[in-house]
Amino acid sequence: MTETTALETTTLEKLDPRGRQIVFTGARTSNTFADTPVTDDELADIWELTRWTPTMANTQPLRVVFVRTPEGKERLLPHIAEGNLEKTKAAPATAIVAYDNNWHEEIPNVFPIRPEMKDYFESDENARHGAGGWSAGLQAGAFILAVRAAGLAAGPIAGYDTAGVDKEFFPEGDWTTKxxxxxxxxxxxxxxxxxxxxxxxAAVKWA
Structure with a gap:
């Protein structure tokens, strides 16, 4: 397991202007992709950044399938909407960002101070899916920022058949595409x- 050293609270620094531009203000959704390969090491780096995202009780429900082989793309493309098809074909890698429907089973490992929470979420399906979806949403947003921080372009798409992707890649129903x-x-x-x-x-109020 990778470990990190926490920053001292008295030494927190602002991200410099160039870093802010790369991750936030200057970044755009990429609609075309060069044929330059993306390595597995680069994809692993994206996950290494994403996995440190804060989540409720450190539960970390997000899961990812990196589709980067011709065979993988053949399985994925039939479930992509026509308007997103060409860009998905062209992208050297496509991430299916999902969440684990059984994320609560990891609670004794990732939140050992409250192992009994596993039983609570086991018994309450609505609470389990609500909490899992909430934390996965935090991680999914961070995933896009991690792609940018790793020096790559991200092109999130909404046009796809969720049920079709889930049936193809998660036939046992353990993960759900987000x-x-x-x-x-x-x-x-x-x-x-x-x-x-x-x-x-219009977006911010002060109290």
């Missing part, structure tokens, strides 16, 4: 013009 993200190096004309952000005055 998001699909194309990954690679930007191709020709990869970005749309930057679209407006919601005005801060």
């Amino acid at each position: 998001m699909i993200v194309n990954i690679g190096h930007p191709g020709e004309n990869p970005w749309f013009d930057r679209l407006p952000r919601v005005d801060t005055e």
Whole structure:
């Protein structure tokens, strides 16, 4: 298991302007991809960053399938909507970002101070799926930022057949697809013009 050293709270630093641009303000969804390969080491680096995302009680329900072989793409492409098909074909890797429906089974390992929580979530399916989906949402957002931080372009897509992907890749029903993200190096004309952000005055209130 990889370990990290916690930052001292008195030495927290801002991400520099270039880092902010790469991860946040300058990053765009990539709509085309170059034929430059993405290595398994690069994909592993994305996960290594993602796995440190905060989650409820450290439960970490997110799971990922990195589809990067012709055989894997053949299984995935029939379930992708037509408008997303070409970009998914072109991307050297596509991540099926899912969550583990049985994430609670890891609680004794990842949250050993409250092992009895496993039994609670085992007995309450609604609570299990609600809490799992909430934490997986945190991790899914961080996954996109991790792709960018690893020096690659992310192209999350919403147009796909969730049931079809789940049946093909998770036939036992243990994982559920939450998001699909194309990954690679930007191709020709990869970005749309930057679209407006919601005005801060409309999105933020102070109390």
